[in-house]
Amino acid sequence: MPRTGRRPGAGGTREQILAAARSHFAEAGFDNATIRGIAAAAGVDPALVLHYYGSKEGVFRAAVNVPIEPGEFLPRLLEEGLDGLGERLVRFFVTTWDSPAGSPLLGVIRSVVTSETAAALLRDFVSREILSRLAEGLELDRPQLRASLAASQLIGLAMLRYVVRVEPLASAPPADVAAWLGPTLQRYFTDPAAGAAADPT
Amino acid sequence: MPRTGRRPGAGGTREQILAAARSHFAEAGFDNATIRGIAAAAGVDPALVLHYYGSKEGVFRAAVNVPIEPGEFLPRLLEEGLDGLGERLVRFFVTTWDSPAGSPLLGVIRSVVTSETAAALLRDFVSREILSRLAEGLELDRPQLRASLAASQLIGLAMLRYVVRVEPLASAPPADVAAWLGPTLQRYFTDPAAGAAADPT
Numbered sequence: 576m577p578r579t580g581r582r583p584g585a586g587g588t589r590e591q592i593l594a595a596a597r598s599h600f601a602e603a604g605f606d607n608a609t610i611r612g613i614a615a616a617a618g619v620d621p622a623l624v625l626h627y628y629g630s631k632e633g634v635f636r637a638a639v640n641v642p643i644e645p646g647e648f649l650p651r652l653l654e655e656g657l658d659g660l661g662e663r664l665v666r667f668f669v670t671t672w673d674s675p676a677g678s679p680l681l682g683v684i685r686s687v688v689t690s691e692t693a694a695a696l697l698r699d700f701v702s703r704e705i706l707s708r709l710a711e712g713l714e715l716d717r718p719q720l721r722a723s724l725a726a727s728q729l730i731g732l733a734m735l736r737y738v739v740r741v742e743p744l745a746s747a748p749p750a751d752v753a754a755w756l757g758p759t760l761q762r763y764f765t766d767p768a769a770g771a772a773a774d775p776t
Numbered sequence: 777m778p779r780t781g782r783r784p785g786a787g788g789t790r791e792q793i794l795a796a797a798r799s800h801f802a803e804a805g806f807d808n809a810t811i812r813g814i815a816a817a818a819g820v821d822p823a824l825v826l827h828y829y830g831s832k833e834g835v836f837r838a839a840v841n842v843p844i845e846p847g848e849f850l851p852r853l854l855e856e857g858l859d860g861l862g863e864r865l866v867r868f869f870v871t872t873w874d875s876p877a878g879s880p881l882l883g884v885i886r887s888v889v890t891s892e893t894a895a896a897l898l899r900d901f902v903s904r905e906i907l908s909r910l911a912e913g914l915e916l917d918r919p920q921l922r923a924s925l926a927a928s929q930l931i932g933l934a935m936l937r938y939v940v941r942v943e944p945l946a947s948a949p950p951a952d953v954a955a956w957l958g959p960t961l962q963r964y965f966t967d968p969a970a971g972a973a974a975d976p977t
Contacts, residue, residue, distance in 0.1 A: 731932020
């Protein structure tokens with residue numbers, strides 16, 4: 576795929592491309608962003624960007640610095656159907672945070688709350704890569720709403736368990752956490768009321 | 777209460793006291809921290825600390841920079857009893873964030889995820905001022921766990937609605953948000969299963 580004869584550059588080039596990608600994605604939005612635009616901003620050949628990151632999605636994921644691949648794990652979680660999905664998702668989420676992938680995730684949260692650019696990138700990432708996939712997989716009414724409700728419970732768990740570390744949540748076994756939070760996500764996915772509008776106050 | 781004849785100093789003195797208080801609380805923990813210790817660290821008279829902040833709790837709240845007074849709002853939310861508490865809490869939470877108090881809260885979240893000291897302070901604050909009061913008010917088994925589960929859903933809502941601003945959560949009316957999330961908190965407060973341990977994986 577790479578057409579230049581260049582050898583992979585030093586880490587500096589990669590970092591330069593990612594910095595350019597962050598600005599470009601934040602300004603243009605994912606849909607309008609192009610490999611060519613990123614390369615121009617970084618002052619490198621477009622082929623080099625593709626060589627390092629394979630695709631626009633690849634650069635995006637690296638720019639957002641999310642160490643997981645929703646296109647991989649979501650289909651696996653969804654293939655067993657809606658039944659028990661809430662608990663499977665919570666369990667996967669906690670296991671991932673407890674694994675070596677956890678520290679970079681902490682970095683993602685840090686950058687999101689301190690940088691508007693990072694927040695915009697993650698908003699795009701969450702909407703495109705996670706919520707839309709869930710929405711497709713679930714075939715429910717108001718899937719985007721249901722998925723974002725589920726995401727709110729998961730991100731809050733991450734904040735209290737891994738960032739602020741409030742007990743007893745911080746040291747509870749993953750299975751307990753899944754048992755407590757699983758039904759919440761399940762309700763967001765399946766309860767007809769969760770999709771309906773509330774009393775108009 | 778202040779015994780010195782000193783006039784309230786410039787903002788610099790207050791900031792100096794708060795900076796000293798943050799270090800002192802983070803090192804000593806709330807219970808062992810003293811007005812005397814904070815004053816010594818700030819190089820001021822203990823009476824001045826009391827003059828500005830009234831009590832150890834007062835300095836603490838100012839140091840944590842939380843613009844709300846749990847001792848005030850929690851009793852009000854709890855006095856109507858457990859029935860509908862989840863929805864009342866969510867509604868109060870969203871209304872507070874949507875009010876002028878919201879921007880400082882964003883600052884609290886920022887400092888918590890970027891500073892271990894701030895995280896330790898907030899952990900103390902949340903445990904002492906919010907979870908314990910809820911726990912007392914609720915008179916349920918495992919109140920600390922139930923309250924921290926509820927807090928995890930609320931903080932996640934804040935992250936998605938106010939920090940990352942994911943739609944449709946970001947612009948949903950408070951009443952809708954309360955209708956969606958209220959039952960979650962209610963379940964954490966009341967469901968016997970939420971307090972029980974899960975299958976031992």
